[in-house]
Amino acid sequence: MQSFIPIVLVVVQLALLLALSPFVVGLIRKVKARLQCRRGASLFQPYADLAKLFRKQPVISSTTSWIFTAAPYIVFASTVAAGLLMPVFVSHTPLNFAGNIIALVYLLALGTFFLILAGLDAGSAFGGMGSSREAIVATLAEPAMMLSILSIALTAGSTNLSTIVHQSALMEGVVVAPPAHLMALAALFIVTLAETGRVPVDNPATHLELTMIHEAMLLEYSGRYLALMEWAAGIKLLVFLTLIVNVFAPWGIATSLAPSAIAVGLLVYLGKVAALALVIGVIESMFAKLRLFRVPEMLGAAFILSLLALVFFYTLKG
Amino acid sequence: MPASTQLGSQLVDLCSVLLLLCCFAIVAQRRLSACVDLFALQSAFLAATAALVAFLTGHKHIYFAAALTIVIKVIVLPRILRKVIERLNVSRELGMNINIPAGLLICGALVIIAFFITQPIIPLGYLLTRDSLAIALAIILIGFFTMIARQKAITQMVGFLVMENGVFLGATAAAYGMPLIVELGVFFDVLVAGLIVGIYTHRLQDTFDSVDTSTLTVLKE
Amino acid sequence: MTVLLVGLLAIYIAGVILPPCFSGKARIQNLVAHGLAAAAGFAGMVLGLAGLLAPEPWTASVDSSIPFLSVAIRLDPLASFFVLTISVVGLAASIFALGYLAELYGRASIAAMGSLLNGFLLAMTLVVLADNGFFFLILWEVMSLLSYVLVVTEHEKPGVREAGLFYLIMTHVGTAFIILTFLIFFQETGSFSFEAFRHPDQQLPEGLRSIAFFTALIGFGAKAGIVPLHVWLPYAHPAAPSHVSALMSGVMIKTAIYGLIRVYFDFMGGEFPWWWGFTLLVAGTVSALLGVMYALMEHDLKSLLAFHSVENIGIILLGMGAGMIFHTYGLHELAALGLLAGLYHTINHAAFKALLFLGAGAVQFATHTRQIEEYGGLLRRMPWTGAFFLVGAVSIAALPPTNGFVSEWLVFQSLFLSFQLPTLFLKLMLPIAAAMLALTGALALACFAKAFGMSFLAQPRSSHARHATEVPRSMRVGMGFLAGLCIVLGLAPMLVVPLLDRVTAPLTGAAISSQVLALDGWVVAPVTVEFSSISTPVLAMLLVVAGALGLLIARLFGKALGARYYKTWGCGLNLTPRMEYTATGFAQPIKQVFETIYQPTVKLEQEFLEQSKYFIKHQRFESHIEPVFEKYLYRPVVALLLAAADRLRIIQAGSLHLYLTYIFVTLVLLLLWAG
Incomplete structure (x- = not known):
């Protein structure tokens, strides 16, 4: 009996990631629509989109190789695997031992690598352009992400996500290093916007040639392959949102396996993710997309913020 | 240390950090008017820090300094600067000698340097505000850097004012504020400096049709 | 262990000697040379594993008549690990070479390439096994020279000879610094044996240790390709045939890592500032x-890989x-x-x-x-x-x-x-x-x-x-x-x-x-x-x-x-x-973002039709990045050397009598100094 619990937890977490991610995408779209005084599509539209795409016959470019058809599965797999490594609604996630936060970052990078290759495979200039831009954005986001992660990890004395979340969830009253946390949060938030292709960096709603990044890479995809790619993008967004809410605001997460704690943890988690999605929707409505060569400045700022987080962690004793 | 003091000193730290963050935002800005707004925001944080210190230590005269900060640095000076920008039709973009990412990196290095310099004296300071001293020094250095890295006269004024904010924070941190008369004098100085730079910018515009201080190099002939 | 080692050496030596014996039969030469190299690679893998698992380091030494030189070999875990690495890559590269060299039949000497490859592998293996400074330096030099010859195999291609020469000069600068390092140890211990380096009678003075640190870093760094000593690497590694490039980038630069670990952790005993x-x-x-x-x-695939070697050494x-x-x-x-x-x-x-x-x-x-x-x-x-x-x-x-x-x-x-x-x-x-x-x-x-x-x-x-x-x-x-x-x-x-x-x-x-x-x-x-x-x-x-x-x-x-x-x-x-x-x-955005480092120059020449400047007749686009280190670090040094050489030319008047006078004066001065 006892040995069943971890397996059940993993399966539940997997199901939650798969089921919730289209909803988050839909929620952000809804928020944007409301802010633009539109009614917007239903919150559940992304589910319908996915179902539709899965049932369509895909058209594959005749210039492509097996990379093109394998890439969606690899991107999907790496994103899902990354999602399974982190605590979602229970602070002790069973697969925690398999990879710490660096492994999570590199798993996502595996997806990015194959996404870039997929963009190049069809041989269209759009795909190449998208891949090239994705490469620079992903590159510049990496150092900021690593440093901000480290300054969080230092607070908990661990780079294992479960330990980080568990410790900060158990902490009561005063947070240990507020300035450091604040900076790291800001840095990680910017990185999230860049990595998941949200507005100041990329516009997920556009098919305008000159501005697209993620969409440009997916241009040749259709049918189930497109569905998997879109789903993976949704899961990636959810992974980053979960990371932020659980690391910086772990309050309410289930620290034990009591049914009541899990129920509370689940509800609180849903609320927090929805709130963060709301924030992202508002930000997307407030800002215009940046020119590509302004993005390095933004990510440079994120790097500086994460560096300050580190400096403050060591120097500000409070 | 008692929990309340710890909380207090964390709050002071947080406020000081926000001040520092404003500095970085100024360095990262491309638009002139946003620089002025950020300076006003920074001054507001400064006033908040001062008020916090006043509340926690019971030094009443710091309240007075905080109030003066609000009046002069949050309201009057930004207004003067905005008026100058408006009146002179200064172009919105800043002239830069050093680009933004490099500037940010340099500022990051300056912060680290500031912390290293102050490390030996930090344990000697008051418990409540000792960390702010390092941040104050960092703000002064970044203010100075802004004056070097940006070309327009108005940004140089902003840099100067940022430095002044740093000095004020440092004084609050190190000695719980300067004597009232000194503070008054400083505020008066800043005000006058603001006015002088305003007039000087006007003259610059009249003579060169630009507020870019690098045009001043032609005067050496 | 002895059997393994002797077997390994024997196979390599056979690999050096045998291929030229089958003159005129390129296919057999290829099979013999690379078959032997592969066999030796396999033996080396076993030897490396055995060395790693052995409880005690295994040593052997033969004294020679040359002072300070003894053919000493020591198979400790560190050496075994590098033997293993070298052999694994050697095995793969020689199997690869069997097919790869087929297209060169009749165009290049397969026997020479096969012998050189075996010699190169042998030298690398012995470098990490050597337990005597003198012996090490000889092997190091053999390794460098053989790799130089392998680099210039395809010397008729443009740029290959220049790359080879560049490599030869840099590696010798490196060797000079390694010699200095060993001389510093020698000065303290009075011996070239690594055993003596390991346990000196008295600690080296702090200053001398620091100098040894830097000379070792520069000496081995030139081989490993540590920035700014890496400039030769992207020229030399791609110029060699690919299986040799694999060996050079894969393992030869690792012998420098071996050297650094040996000197810092083993000789210096782990007491560093x-x-x-x-x-x-x-x-x-x-x-x-x-x-x-x-x-x-870099858009030359092999140069790109060579630059990545610099990264990975980092x-x-x-x-x-x-x-x-x-x-x-x-x-x-x-x-x-x-x-x-x-x-x-x-x-x-x-x-x-x-x-x-x-x-x-x-x-x-x-x-x-x-x-x-x-x-x-x-x-x-x-x-x-x-x-x-x-x-x-x-x-x-x-x-x-x-x-x-x-x-x-x-x-x-x-x-x-x-x-x-x-x-x-x-x-x-x-x-x-x-x-x-x-x-x-x-x-x-x-x-x-x-x-x-x-x-x-x-x-x-x-x-x-x-x-x-x-x-x-x-x-x-x-x-x-x-x-x-x-x-x-x-x-x-x-x-x-x-x-x-x-x-x-x-x-x-x-x-x-x-x-x-x-x-x-x-x-x-x-x-x-x-x-x-x-x-x-x-x-x-x-x-x-x-x-x-x-x-x-x-x-x-x-x-x-x-x-x-x-x-x-x-x-x-x-x-x-x-x-x-x-x-x-694809790389353009990256070039633009890191402009400060690349210092790119872009030249665009356009020629328009006479009727309208909106129609371009033809245009030329040129773009390259500044080789910063070559321009600002190496060229001044070379210029300085040339200037010095120019000055010294005065003493070189072309007269035989004058030269004899120089020799005579030197001799007399030396005698006086010695007396």
Whole structure:
């Protein structure tokens, strides 16, 4: 009996990631629509989109190789695997031992690598352009992400996500290093916007040639392959949102396996993710997309913020 | 240390950090008017820090300094600067000698340097505000850097004012504020400096049709 | 052990001597030379493993009549590890060469190349085994000279001789500094034996030790390609035939890493000031970053790979440097971790870099060009080579669950554990180095997305690529072996870590194998599972399961919908290869963002029609990046030397009598000085 619990937890977490991610995408779209005084599509539209795409016959470019058809599965797999490594609604996630936060970052990078290759495979200039831009954005986001992660990890004395979340969830009253946390949060938030292709960096709603990044890479995809790619993008967004809410605001997460704690943890988690999605929707409505060569400045700022987080962690004793 | 003091000193730290963050935002800005707004925001944080210190230590005269900060640095000076920008039709973009990412990196290095310099004296300071001293020094250095890295006269004024904010924070941190008369004098100085730079910018515009201080190099002939 | 070693040496020597005996039969020469090299490689692997597992170092020595020189050999764990690395790559490269050299039959001397290769492998193996400074230097020099000859094999091609000469000069500058290092030790101990270096009668004075630190760093650094001593590497490595490039980039530069570890940890006894480790850390960070950045701008596939060697040497140095810093502060377990991470990356880099060079060789074999811009669509024409190259690319980009990921992850851990250090400065600097490592990793990802994507995907960009076919079987076997090794080294750290621990334990005084491996070895967890852990087998399993889940869902919804094939959408036009994104275009944003480092110059000449300036008759576009080090560091030095030589020419009047006078005066002065 006892040995069943971890397996059940993993399966539940997997199901939650798969089921919730289209909803988050839909929620952000809804928020944007409301802010633009539109009614917007239903919150559940992304589910319908996915179902539709899965049932369509895909058209594959005749210039492509097996990379093109394998890439969606690899991107999907790496994103899902990354999602399974982190605590979602229970602070002790069973697969925690398999990879710490660096492994999570590199798993996502595996997806990015194959996404870039997929963009190049069809041989269209759009795909190449998208891949090239994705490469620079992903590159510049990496150092900021690593440093901000480290300054969080230092607070908990661990780079294992479960330990980080568990410790900060158990902490009561005063947070240990507020300035450091604040900076790291800001840095990680910017990185999230860049990595998941949200507005100041990329516009997920556009098919305008000159501005697209993620969409440009997916241009040749259709049918189930497109569905998997879109789903993976949704899961990636959810992974980053979960990371932020659980690391910086772990309050309410289930620290034990009591049914009541899990129920509370689940509800609180849903609320927090929805709130963060709301924030992202508002930000997307407030800002215009940046020119590509302004993005390095933004990510440079994120790097500086994460560096300050580190400096403050060591120097500000409070 | 008692929990309340710890909380207090964390709050002071947080406020000081926000001040520092404003500095970085100024360095990262491309638009002139946003620089002025950020300076006003920074001054507001400064006033908040001062008020916090006043509340926690019971030094009443710091309240007075905080109030003066609000009046002069949050309201009057930004207004003067905005008026100058408006009146002179200064172009919105800043002239830069050093680009933004490099500037940010340099500022990051300056912060680290500031912390290293102050490390030996930090344990000697008051418990409540000792960390702010390092941040104050960092703000002064970044203010100075802004004056070097940006070309327009108005940004140089902003840099100067940022430095002044740093000095004020440092004084609050190190000695719980300067004597009232000194503070008054400083505020008066800043005000006058603001006015002088305003007039000087006007003259610059009249003579060169630009507020870019690098045009001043032609005067050496 | 003795039998193994003697056998190994005998096979190599046979490999040197036998091939020329079959004159005129190129195919047999090829078979004999590379068959023997492969056999020796296999024997070397066994010897290396045996040496690693042996409880005591195994030594042998024969004194010679030359003073201070003795043919001393010592097979300790450190040497065994490098013997293993050299032999593995040697094995793969010689199998590859069997097919690769086939196209040179009748055009080049296969016997000479085969003998040289065997000699080169023998010299490298002996370099790491040598236990005497004099002996070491002789072997080092033999190794350098043989590799020089191998570099200039194809000397009729443009640029090859220049590359060779550049390499020869740089390696000799390096050797000079290594000689200096050994002379410093000699001065204290009065012997050239490594045993004496290891246990000097009295400690070297602090200043002299520091000088030895720097001379060793420069001497071995010139071979390893540490920035700014790396300038020869991107010229020389690509100029050699590909299986030799694989050996040079994969293992020869590692002999320099061996030298550094030997000198710092073994001879210096692990008592360093903190700034030694810090210097290594800075050198590593700079090498890693600049190496990968220049690689991104390189569109010659082999030069690109050569620049990545600079990057990976940087990563190895990061691990070593962190280890040295921890050692200074007495954190022996962390020191062992840092060194272990560096060594793990050493063997990983040997595996994937050799694989990639062999892959590049295979592609060159099929297309007769090295320019990425002329490739394209090769994956459909060369499926095996493409798949192996992809494994190498994923490994070097440090993506899970491959071997590059494991070792880079370990380097990250050792840098993150810096919070245990006592000084604020280092506490801040090590994480910054980690951030730079993250940037390096991301740039490497971009670079190999470029290298693989542009070479193997989309449509062929030239007739070379269009007519490419898959390479012969022996070449595929060579690559396949290394690709398998990359995967095994990634999935089975529980086999590698205990072996490496035997190397690092005597050097740092802490055995950490049992701490690093948790849960029966399924989890790698430096220090504690609480701090951090990964398990590549589980990650790989997760990936497979999640991928299968995706497949299942797609099947479930779409039943068995087939796919339709149609041409790529090109805005209504028929897509031609000329419309594809080029490698230059792919790297353009990166060039623009890191402008400060690249210092690119762009020249655009346009000529318009007379009627209107909106119609361009023809235009010329030129763009290149500034070779900063060559321009600002090397050229002034060379200019200085030339100027000095000019001055000295006065004494060279061309008169025989004058020269005799010089000799006479020197002789007299020497006699006077001696008397």
